[in-house]
Amino acid sequence: MDSGARARFESKIDRTSESEHWLWTGQLDPDGYPKFNWREPGRRHYERPCRLVLEEKLGRPLGAGMFACHARECRHRNCLKPDHLYEGTARQNSEDMTAGGWQATGDRNGARLYPERLKRGDENWSRRHPERVSAALRAWHRANPGARSGDNCNWVQRPEIRPRGERHPKATVSDAAKAAALLRIYAGESCSALARELGVSKSTVCRWARGTFRAQ
16 A cells, blocks of 8 residues: 555544544445555555554454454444454354344344335246246256155155154154153243253253144
8 A cells, every 4th residue: 555545544544533433434335344445556456444454453464264353342333443453253253243232133134124125026036037936946846856846745745754753763852751841841840951851952942832842
């Protein structure tokens, strides 16, 4: 980065904010993260300011597959304060997102925020291009000769052949043991304790308690 691009880069970082954050005042991507580009002879560079600042702090490029992550205390995606950035893996980045409550769930989900963008009914792709859907299905059947799907599937036509309950090869709890566990749940025992005793997950026992039983 030449001196002119460096000066332009620095001019877009607000270090005078009353908060403890150094906020980027330049262009942001659709997710709210800073972005920056500059031109060199014969080439234009595009880079994340967060990475540039962190690499300058570390004195080296980020490792392969590593990310410039914001510390959990910093909830500003456009913050470039070096102390608020660290080099982390994709897993660490995901864990920070979960811990900080930044996932697009509930009312923050795109389907809730921008319902007009969802193509429903006659606007859906499958309604607008039925010939492509049919072509995709024909291609699937060509690749899977003899396969039966939908209402013609064996599981639908002959449900008795599908192993259920303790007849399933992966079943670890007998039907009798599950029935006894349900009585103990109704008597007040915790799902966690029963799960540990039976060697299954807590969610499995909770599904039993909610009435989401496996078919017998």
